[in-house]
Amino acid sequence: MVTLRYHGHSCWQIDEGDYQVLIDPFLTGNDLATVSPDSFDKLDAIIITHGHGDHIGDTEVIARKTGATCISVFEVANYLTARNCTSHAMHVGGSKDFDFGRVKLTIAHHGSSGPNGEYLGSPVGVVLTMGGKKIYHAGDTGLFMDMKLIGEINAPLDVALLPIGDNFTMGIDDAVKAAELLEAWNNIPMHYDTFPQIQADPNEFVVKASAKGIKAEVISPGQLLKIC
Numbered sequence: 398m399v400t401l402r403y404h405g406h407s408c409w410q411i412d413e414g415d416y417q418v419l420i421d422p423f424l425t426g427n428d429l430a431t432v433s434p435d436s437f438d439k440l441d442a443i444i445i446t447h448g449h450g451d452h453i454g455d456t457e458v459i460a461r462k463t464g465a466t467c468i469s470v471f472e473v474a475n476y477l478t479a480r481n482c483t484s485h486a487m488h489v490g491g492s493k494d495f496d497f498g499r500v501k502l503t504i505a506h507h508g509s510s511g512p513n514g515e516y517l518g519s520p521v522g523v524v525l526t527m528g529g530k531k532i533y534h535a536g537d538t539g540l541f542m543d544m545k546l547i548g549e550i551n552a553p554l555d556v557a558l559l560p561i562g563d564n565f566t567m568g569i570d571d572a573v574k575a576a577e578l579l580e581a582w583n584n585i586p587m588h589y590d591t592f593p594q595i596q597a598d599p600n601e602f603v604v605k606a607s608a609k610g611i612k613a614e615v616i617s618p619g620q621l622l623k624i625c
């Protein structure tokens with residue numbers, strides 16, 4: 398069984414058997430986060446979709462404490478290696494089997510830079526396969542037609558985690574269209590309400606998706622979703 402835990406914003410913890418993977422651990426400075434960076438004792442990997450502070454977040458601290466491998470694009474991986482983290486560099490379109498499962502990096506239309514404006518390569522989304530389940534985390538992105546291809550190549554996606562907050566990423570209507578293109582079994586909204594610029598009603602996403610016959614569900618920070 399695969400368990401997804403939502404830690405707020407775009408941070409998800411995915412557990413399967415003895416394996417634990419964290420995506421985009423933005424906890425410090427996130428009032429909606431229900432866990433603290435020091436609450437992680439064991440972690441196999443941290444996947445980082447891009448360098449913005451609300452995604453790379455507490456990666457350094459958590460990675461150094463747990464020894465987790467930081468998986469991201471070449472530029473972010475190098476940035477973290479230089480800060481005494483164990484990293485594995487990949488890039489857009491590449492996939493790799495790890496002990497915990499398979500990681501494939503997908504395109505995302507957005508930016509990526511470090512806290513001091515460092516160039517950190519391309520932003521990405523990720524298709525994570527663990528325990529035979531496929532989870533698509535879109536990262537920060539606008540809507541793009543190739544989501545159709547991501548859904549098709551990785552069919553069937555079990556869950557799509559989609560930003561809905563607008564302003565910096567897709568808003569609700571575009572996220573519903575994304576869900577339509579991806580054809581995942583279930584769609585969970587993320588990247589909303591953390592900042593004043595991204596206030597959005599996740600239930601509106603669910604209602605609009607349902608009206609098109611698309612399953613969607615709100616998972617609140619601290620809640621978990623089991624995929625059997």
Ligand code: NI
Pocket residue numbers: 447449452507508537565
């Ligand atoms: Ni961003």
Ligand code: MN
Pocket residue numbers: 449451452537565588
């Ligand atoms: Mn963001």
